[in-house]
Amino acid sequence: MLMVVDGLIALVVLEALALWGWHHWTGRGLPARAVLPNLAAGALLMLALHFALSSAQWPQALASLAAAGLCHAMDLRGRWRDRPGPRGVDR
Numbered sequence: 001m002l003m004v005v006d007g008l009i010a011l012v013v014l015e016a017l018a019l020w021g022w023h024h025w026t027g028r029g030l031p032a033r034a035v036l037p038n039l040a041a042g043a044l045l046m047l048a049l050h051f052a053l054s055s056a057q058w059p060q061a062l063a064s065l066a067a068a069g070l071c072h073a074m075d076l077r078g079r080w081r082d083r084p085g086p087r088g089v090d091r
Contacts, residue, residue: 013043016032034078037075041075045065048068
């Protein structure tokens with residue numbers, strides 16, 4: 001099971017690199033600041049799962065969960081800020 005989790009973490013890292021490269025070289029797609037907090041939150045949640053399934057100490061899993069929560073908050077803040085206000089009113 002740990003190998004599956006590790007493989008999924010590696011896929012998230014590859015996805016982040018692919019999205020960054022696509023935007024960097026073509027100018028299309030989302031910029032890194034729009035996707036990295038979301039991808040980091042998911043990767044950190046999977047890292048916490050890895051720690052929980054292995055013989056790691058609980059503070060490692062807790063630190064991963066806390067970091068995932070911070071990344072999630074950053075993602076929500078960015079989405080909330082980019083959302084247009086009612087009837088075109090700027091926020």
